[in-house]
Amino acid sequence: MRVALITESFLPTVSGVTTSVCQVLDHLARSGHEAMVIAPTGAPAAYAGFPVHSVPAARYRQFPVGMPSPQVHRLLADFAPDVLHAASPFLLGAQGIAAANRLDIPSVAVFQTDVAGYARRNGLGPAAAAAWRFVRWVHEGADLTLVPSTASMLDLRRIGLRRLDRWTRGVDLAGYHPNRRTDPAVAALRQRLAPNGELVVGYVGRMAPEKQVERFRALRGVPGIRLALVGDGPSVPAIERALAGMPVSWLGRLDGAALGRAYAAFDLFLHAGTEETFGQTLQEAHAAGLPVVAPRAGGPIDLVAHGENGLLFAPDDESDLRRCVTLLTRDPALRLRMGEAGRRSVLGRSWQNVCDQLLGHYETVIDDRAAVRATVAVPLSMQR
Structure with missing residues (x-):
């Protein structure tokens, strides 16, 4: 399987998103899959043997925020992945999902950051509603959105998203013992x-x-x-x-x-x-x-x-x-x-188990996209 990961956060920035992406890449490497990463500028050139491509970023509260770039479409087209994994998609992830759709690449978006909650906490009022509209717009483009908790699932269903499934996070059961x-x-x-x-x-x-x-x-x-x-x-x-x-x-x-x-x-x-x-x-x-x-x-x-x-x-x-x-x-x-x-x-939540579940989600969206292609192709062939 060829997997493109586009992430709003990556090394050297340490965050929950970075940790999850690194664990996924480690698992893909161990399992013999191919991958590449698109991340904000400042990232290392490679991770787990996979290339990491940096795109321009702006700084916000000590974090680099990846900005839309014409590189994204070209990188995806050149790599030709079987699936796109968009980690906590915001501006960069939204562009990646849109590019994947133009290239007929199925995508999995991982909801990980409560953007609307941040807007609400900072007293931005109407901005919270606007943030939820943005979240819906981004995730509607993905074939599947993976959600970490019951509360997040309810929030996303409330704003009208339907292609949702649960995906939790793994934990290092040996390092924390x-x-x-x-x-x-x-x-x-x-x-x-x-x-x-x-x-x-x-x-x-x-x-x-x-x-x-x-x-x-x-x-x-x-x-x-x-x-x-x-x-x-x-x-x-x-x-x-x-x-x-x-x-x-x-x-x-x-x-x-x-x-x-x-x-x-x-x-x-x-x-x-x-x-x-x-x-x-x-x-x-x-x-x-x-x-x-x-x-x-x-x-x-x-x-x-x-x-x-x-x-x-x-x-x-x-x-x-x-x-x-x-x-x-x-x-x-x-x-x-x-x-x-x-x-x-937490004994059943090793990163091995959790990442195996993720591969299953990848396979689901790949198969679903292939089924759609087949239903479109059959009538065309019958017309010949």
């Missing part, structure tokens, strides 16, 4: 984070307005805890102000083994943002055997079974956030039970 807590490096990190044996409330993710990390201020005064924050981004100064005087360890951006050690050093995981279409870090925390506290909104609704592998708080109620965290800090048996349940809940 409860057994890592016995690692001496984890013990050393934990001693640094909680020198007096405090419970470590951890967070991993981008420090950006939509993540709402400032809401951790609700934990001010909760006895016996320390906060450990992993990530960077434009909201760091605002978060520092919101959490001033609280016991906080800033670990910066981590990946690979260092990130696995950070999860292993936490006692529980807290996510405060209400605009997650999925919530990759939540299932990483579950893989590490941690109970998760998250809002009852968006992707976390599918990942956190309230009272089983974590707790869901009322999205706009910081006192409920505090109540949930406090409950877990006071009950070690409950933390252990929920952490074990969290680990069990």
Whole structure:
């Protein structure tokens, strides 16, 4: 199979979209498929043995945003893929889907970013409705849109999209594992984070307005805890102000083994943002055997079974956030039970399994497009 991936985010930018695209490319390479990537400028020239083609981009909040380019049509025409994978399509992805349709290439679009939610949170009013119209316009051009959560599925059905299916995200079940807590490096990190044996409330993710990390201020005064924050981004100064005087360890951006050690050093995981279409870090925390506290909104609704592998708080109620965290800090048996349940809940979500499912979606749209071609060709042949 020949797969063209067009992505709004790629290395060196680290994001959920980048992680998913890299995992897909790794899987395609292991499986013997061919691929090429179209990404915003600044990307490496190759990944997993596949060529990466850069197109011009503008900067927005530290992220490169790929701009429409005449290269896109030419690159797709020259590569002649069996299918186009558009990762979190925006301007660049929309152009890729349109070019694929002109070239009679089936396409799969992956919905991953709540653009309309960002517009709403920033008080843009009518822009939220306009954003949803844009989302509909982009995704209507794709043969299939893959959706990560029940909440996202409802949102997209509400705006009239119908060619939808579920596709979740994979998780590294070896890199994030409860057994890592016995690692001496984890013990050393934990001693640094909680020198007096405090419970470590951890967070991993981008420090950006939509993540709402400032809401951790609700934990001010909760006895016996320390906060450990992993990530960077434009909201760091605002978060520092919101959490001033609280016991906080800033670990910066981590990946690979260092990130696995950070999860292993936490006692529980807290996510405060209400605009997650999925919530990759939540299932990483579950893989590490941690109970998760998250809002009852968006992707976390599918990942956190309230009272089983974590707790869901009322999205706009910081006192409920505090109540949930406090409950877990006071009950070690409950933390252990929920952490074990969290680990069990992700055991079927290895990247191998998830990417195999994606290949099945590729095959579906390829077969469906071939069937359409056949129904058009038959009457023509009968006329000869």
